[in-house]
Amino acid sequence: MIGLHWLYVLAGAIFLAFAIGSARDATNPKRWGNAAFWSLLAVSFWFGDLLGDIGNGILVLALVALAGAHLLGRGAGNSTTLQEREGFSQRYGNRLFLPALIIPLTAFAGTLLFSYTPLKGAGWIDPKAVTLVLLGLGVILALATCDLWFRPPAAAPFEEGRRLMDSIGWAAVLPQMLASLGAVFAAAGVGTTIGALASAIIPSGSLFLAVALYALGMVAFTMIMGNAFAAFPVMAAAIGVPILIQQGGGDPAVIGAVGMLAGFCGTLMTPMAANFNIVPAALLELRNQYGVIKMQIATAIPLLIANILILYFAAFR
């Protein structure tokens, strides 16, 4: 059965290729920092399960040290020039979109195939990782197609990938770091403490105020933790279940579903949700690393108000 494990092997190989490319890139004054960073990530993907928890912890500290000491840089890159690209664009025409669509189409068709046909039971792909496995398959198919069609130099896919990877830099592992921060917060009892605080300041009597505090609590905690998943169990235990559902008689389906979505409004407004807010700013080469967040605030706040109203009127019909 193909599971996450094989994808980790693929990812490790790609990061190793980035590391080797970095080490050979004389145009990058900090090339050894880049090489070390991507090598450590390759080690994590290949041997993470063998390192043990403390070994992985040391690996994390090493990644942090490299990033914290500003040891990562960017090379000049040896991609094609803008004029060459215009030329290629004219020459290949709209067929250029086809390889780009191979990845989403493989994921799309494959997920449907492995979720709604007898293939689901065939046991080829780990059901917990179907879309990601198909994403990996799409990447391989697309790479093979490009290789046959464009006949690029052998190292080109990795050099071009590295060009993008270096523009993201250390931010690439921030989401994974935040997930481990969540694990430490949970182990240290931060959630319980916040829950106790929240239930201590909740006023009795006003249902609307309780609804608003539940939603705002989701937003605040989501913004701190970077995702609504960590916030939900805490706010449900502090306000959602005891005050809104048990005392107020609210519809649990609404309190649960819309409470989570109120938290998503917080995700739109926090740098801690790095993969959604910081990584794209790097990928799009924005000058302001908070540019995406700034753009999202004017959607997030009215949407939060809408969610509070849905909570209040739909849960207490």
Place this chain on the structure above:
Amino acid sequence: MITYWPLLGIALVVVGFALRFNPLLVVAVAAIVTGLLGGMPFLKVLATLGHGFNENRFVTLPYIVLPVIGLLERYGLQQRARALISSIRGATTGRLLIVYLVFRQAVSALGLKDVAGHAQMVRPLLAPMALAAAEKQHGELDEDTDEQVKAMSAATDNVGLFFGEDIFLAIASILLIQASLASFGIALTPLQLSLWAIPSAICAFVIHGARLLLFDRRLGRRK
């Protein structure tokens, strides 16, 4: 007895981000301080951090698309995306992004949230198209406008994803809600929860869609 000391870790995160220290450093320091204040020995904190990092490797997995995207950029994909949009009459940045918003919400509602995304869709295709549409209508863009169009493209992808994915039954957040409430003896089916994600999805479309139309008008006034 609840101690409030571990909350200092949260304060550290906020202050660290505000002072613009390297975020990886901020997060690591906050984790270690929080763990120590929560009464965990240092090695236990280190192990928890390492374990969490190893268990969440799948979060970093989507970067495997970068070689494909980089290769296609080498052969002019961004230029092609621009050319395509310039050839469509009536294409504006706002309208293009509204179409994408619908697409992203619908595909996420079908459970296919990894089909699109910032690396595989926004950078190579959506942002160049949005820029081309803006340039076609309003001529050369100044740097601020260029930045805003790109940021709006990324924002549209996020809004579409967040307020589409929960309509799908088997998504992690729906299962988490179900499990959390079940621990209080409240039994819900994923279907009940995902149905109640629909009103918010509609609000998200209306609010962000309206902003995109206003964005078009603001781009127009700039000249």
